[in-house]
Amino acid sequence: MSTTTTQRPEQRTTPAGKTGRLDLGEGRRAALLLSPTFLVLALVVLYPLLSAFHQSLFGSQSGLDADGFVVEGDVFVGLGNYVQIFAGTDAARFYNALWNTTFFTFTTVTLEVIIGIAMAVAMNRAFRGRALLRASILVPWAIPTAVSGLLWRWMFQADGIVNTLTNQQVLWTAEGFAAQAAVIVAEVWKTAPFIGLLVLAGMQIIPEEVYEAAKLDGANAWRQFIAITLPLVRPALLVAVLFRLLDSLRMFDLPFVLIGPRKSSVETLSILAWDESNQLQYGTASAFSIILLLYVAVIAYVFITILGADVVGEKKPKVVRARRRAQDPPAHDAPSSEPTQTKVTR
Amino acid sequence: MKQRSHDRRGVLSAALVTVGVLALTSCASGTSAPAASSDAAELTGRGPITYVSSPDASGAAQQSIDAWNAEHPDELVDWIELPLDADQQRQQMVQNAQVKGEAYTVLNLDVVWTSEFAANRWITALPEDALPLDAEIPATVEAARYRDTLYAAPYYTDAALLYSRTDLMQAAGVTAPPQTWAELQKACDAVLALPEAADMSCYAGQFDKNEGLTVNFSEAVNSAGGSLFNADGEPTVDTPEALTALNFLVDGFESGMIPEAAITFQEEQGRQSFLDGNLVFLRNWPYVYASFSATDGSSAVQDKFGTSPIPGETGPGVSTLGGRNIAISSYAENKATALDFIAFFTGQEQQGDRLAVSSRAPVFSEFFADDAVTERLPYLPDLLTSLEKAQPRPKVVQYGATTAAIQDAIYPALTGDTSPEEALADLQKALVGIAAE
Numbered sequence: 001m002s003t004t005t006t007q008r009p010e011q012r013t014t015p016a017g018k019t020g021r022l023d024l025g026e027g028r029r030a031a032l033l034l035s036p037t038f039l040v041l042a043l044v045v046l047y048p049l050l051s052a053f054h055q056s057l058f059g060s061q062s063g064l065d066a067d068g069f070v071v072e073g074d075v076f077v078g079l080g081n082y083v084q085i086f087a088g089t090d091a092a093r094f095y096n097a098l099w100n101t102t103f104f105t106f107t108t109v110t111l112e113v114i115i116g117i118a119m120a121v122a123m124n125r126a127f128r129g130r131a132l133l134r135a136s137i138l139v140p141w142a143i144p145t146a147v148s149g150l151l152w153r154w155m156f157q158a159d160g161i162v163n164t165l166t167n168q169q170v171l172w173t174a175e176g177f178a179a180q181a182a183v184i185v186a187e188v189w190k191t192a193p194f195i196g197l198l199v200l201a202g203m204q205i206i207p208e209e210v211y212e213a214a215k216l217d218g219a220n221a222w223r224q225f226i227a228i229t230l231p232l233v234r235p236a237l238l239v240a241v242l243f244r245l246l247d248s249l250r251m252f253d254l255p256f257v258l259i260g261p262r263k264s265s266v267e268t269l270s271i272l273a274w275d276e277s278n279q280l281q282y283g284t285a286s287a288f289s290i291i292l293l294l295y296v297a298v299i300a301y302v303f304i305t306i307l308g309a310d311v312v313g314e315k316k317p318k319v320v321r322a323r324r325r326a327q328d329p330p331a332h333d334a335p336s337s338e339p340t341q342t343k344v345t346r
Numbered sequence: 347m348k349q350r351s352h353d354r355r356g357v358l359s360a361a362l363v364t365v366g367v368l369a370l371t372s373c374a375s376g377t378s379a380p381a382a383s384s385d386a387a388e389l390t391g392r393g394p395i396t397y398v399s400s401p402d403a404s405g406a407a408q409q410s411i412d413a414w415n416a417e418h419p420d421e422l423v424d425w426i427e428l429p430l431d432a433d434q435q436r437q438q439m440v441q442n443a444q445v446k447g448e449a450y451t452v453l454n455l456d457v458v459w460t461s462e463f464a465a466n467r468w469i470t471a472l473p474e475d476a477l478p479l480d481a482e483i484p485a486t487v488e489a490a491r492y493r494d495t496l497y498a499a500p501y502y503t504d505a506a507l508l509y510s511r512t513d514l515m516q517a518a519g520v521t522a523p524p525q526t527w528a529e530l531q532k533a534c535d536a537v538l539a540l541p542e543a544a545d546m547s548c549y550a551g552q553f554d555k556n557e558g559l560t561v562n563f564s565e566a567v568n569s570a571g572g573s574l575f576n577a578d579g580e581p582t583v584d585t586p587e588a589l590t591a592l593n594f595l596v597d598g599f600e601s602g603m604i605p606e607a608a609i610t611f612q613e614e615q616g617r618q619s620f621l622d623g624n625l626v627f628l629r630n631w632p633y634v635y636a637s638f639s640a641t642d643g644s645s646a647v648q649d650k651f652g653t654s655p656i657p658g659e660t661g662p663g664v665s666t667l668g669g670r671n672i673a674i675s676s677y678a679e680n681k682a683t684a685l686d687f688i689a690f691f692t693g694q695e696q697q698g699d700r701l702a703v704s705s706r707a708p709v710f711s712e713f714f715a716d717d718a719v720t721e722r723l724p725y726l727p728d729l730l731t732s733l734e735k736a737q738p739r740p741k742v743v744q745y746g747a748t749t750a751a752i753q754d755a756i757y758p759a760l761t762g763d764t765s766p767e768e769a770l771a772d773l774q775k776a777l778v779g780i781a782a783e
Contacts, residue, residue: 158610278433
């Protein structure tokens with residue numbers, strides 16, 4: 001890792017950059033013009049976030065008085081909720097949920113990518129009824145998750161169609177690996193079309209000439225796919241995968257509806273947070289949410305830095321700058337622990 | 347360039363925060379409120395009120411409300427309809443109570459929530475003389491009390507019934523429905539020996555990991571002479587009686603008396619299985635009666651089944667009490683109107699009128715002996731026997747945590763992942779922990 005990490009651009013020495021032209025007055029006006037946006041963001045993003053964090057520092061302490069009435073109050077427990085989660089009596093439940101979340105995310109996203117790309121390749125060909133196929137492939141994606149959870153629940157029932165067709169007696173909706181498999185099947189069914197369509201969109205902007213040139217060079221279909229299609233749809237694919245990663249890390253409704261709450265083999269972090277808030281343990285529930293938030297953020301950050309997904313639409317200038325910098329030796333050292341995207345461009 | 351790189355990082359982190367915040371569901375809701383004082387004497391104020399309840403597909407409740415509104419133009423009742431899912435109903439009512447909302451006046455509570463709502467002072471104590479409690483089935487009135495104070499009026503009630511395939515029992519020479527678990531086993535052995543019952547299973551209840559499991563386990567323990575909690579509210583599940591009860595279920599799964607698939611059964615799956623003719627005996631609520639007796643060809647058991655009280659260890663079993671109570675929110679206005687409305691709504695006259703359209707069991711014992719009523723709902727006499735012995739589910743304040751602990755302990759015992767002894771010891775420990783919180 002450290003060998004591929006290049007240093008951050010030296011920032012103080014280049015006042016002649018494009019942004020350097022902004023003088024103070026312009027900066028103020030820009031800030032003023034952006035302030036409604038920031039205000040809205042602060043209200044809908046920052047406030048709930050801070051409020052949830054604040055809540056996670058409190059524990060509800062309740063007891064009954066002599067007449068049987070609840071005496072309760074929120075007690076400041078500092079990071080006590082977090083300590084309880086990581087090392088308390090119920091820590092095993094948390095680690096199990098964390099593992100389930102991670103397991104579901106990586107298995108479903110991997111399968112979705114493979115199936116989604118296959119779908120895109122199939123749909124990218126010209127054939128009769130292509131438009132209809134493209135529209136129909138979106139149907140699973142368009143069905144609300146709770147509804148598709150119910151549909152799959154009926155199919156996976158003990159006397160459901162899955163058992164009838166396979167002539168097995170598997171208890172999909174009980175506990176264990178069968179339950180996890182049921183969730184994975186339903187999730188992949190639902191979201192592979194999403195990746196398929198985004199990849200298809202990426203494929204359609206690949207110029208036909210590239211393929212013609214490859215054909216002239218004698219590349220077979222597989223070689224064309226590996227050498228042309230995959231690299232060129234990569235930006236679209238990475239964004240699609242990132243969205244799916246974030247989405248499935250928050251997975252709640254499908255296991256909840258398909259298998260049920262409190263089933264340890266499919267309990268995810270979101271279900272755990274829901275369960276706590278349902279028991280009126282808002283402090284712990286908030287702590288779970290904050291942990292999930294951090295986990296999602298870390299995974300997203302790692303994904304973006306390692307694979308260089310172009311989420312913010314700023315990759316191109318960055319690449320150019322990075323190349324230019326690579327040619328000119330840096331003026332002096334600016335230590336940084338943060339790997340930049342230069343690594344990716346090489 | 348400096349600014350640019352900052353911008354980029356800013357946008358990136360903003361994007362991360364935004365997606366992350368989506369992970370924060372509704373957990374940031376308000377801080378808990380200190381208890382409000384409530385007293386039966388405070389029921390004052392007249393004017394429009396709201397009735398907060400799950401939907402009623404039969405239209406019976408709406409009929410009662412319309413009747414009230416016609417007589418009381420100045421004290422109109424407006425129905426606030428909540429989702430069908432009980433957890434969501436409870437959550438919305440709790441949230442309303444936590445912000446001390448005035449929007450909800452009269453609450454339709456599941457019997458098991460009554461203690462929690464009363465202990466948190468979210469509902470108001472009711473004067474006993476304003477309601478015809480003497481004419482109502484004692485178990486239903488008991489379920490509306492918390493620590494000897496009345497907090498709600500019984501609305502409708504529910505208890506378990508044992509549905510049996512009387513045609514097969516007759517063919518196998520079994521004359522009476524089983525009253526004990528041993529008789530149940532014996533009847534099954536006889537029936538399943540019949541060639542026409544070769545593919546059938548003996549018995550099922552609700553054993554999926556949800557509220558149904560708590561109900562079935564609690565019924566088994568009570569039917570074996572035990573109880574989940576003693577009179578002082580201390581958990582008593584690590585007892586020989588509870589072990590007998592749990593063993594009945596665990597052995598049932600092991601021996602195949604209960605089909606393996608029943609571990610995934612909630613009320614509906616069991617109903618379907620019996621309806622298709624796959625079960626000899628089924629424990630379920632009265633609501634499935636209508637679908638079993640359907641004459642449109644959808645039922646394979648029409649005219650071939652009967653009902654009886656559920657069996658127990660040494661004699662007839664003890665059912666868990668279901669049903670609904672009606673209470674007044676502590677934070678509402680016009681409580682005097684609310685009390686009058688509750689007396690009207692849960693009164694005998696309205697319950698009688700509703701019987702014409704709804705199959706929900708009334709709380710007045712008189713109806714159970716009324717021939718006109720029992721002709722339409724023939725299971726009522728059996729239900730009354732069941733109700734006379736019925737026990738409420740644990741009357742604990744933290745019911746949510748309690749039922750979760752029961753399901754967490756009993757479900758793995760039924761699937762064979764833990765031994766019954768271990769499960770009960772764990773459950774006892776968990777329930778003591780919840781009580782100490």
